């Protein structure tokens with residue numbers, strides 16, 4: 319996959335269908351995450367931790383997917399693939415990161431900004 323890619327639906331019907339599908343998938347994943355949370359209660363530590371790993375994997379997969387933005391958790395937005403991070407972000411959060419980084423660079427010049435490596439992945 320390319321380093322940077324935007325998914326933006328132009329057709330309103332396709333957009334509505336895609337957003338509803340994203341929300342459905344999120345509901346299914348979060349339902350399974352909750353179900354595993356109930357199952358893990360009262361188990362010995364080793365079983366509890368194994369189930370916790372499964373729950374963490376579910377969240378990690380969801381956060382890296384195109385279904386929701388890992389920053390604002392919105393599912394109904396155009397999405398941008400950040401290749402270096404291997405994650406999808408909504409285009410609004412991408413713009414906020416870019417604006418913040420540009421503002422910090424204007425203030426601090428060539429000095430390294432906190433989390434510089436993170437922000438440059440959005441440029």
Ligand SMILES: [Zn+2]
Nearest residue numbers: 387390408411
């Ligand atoms: Zn977002």
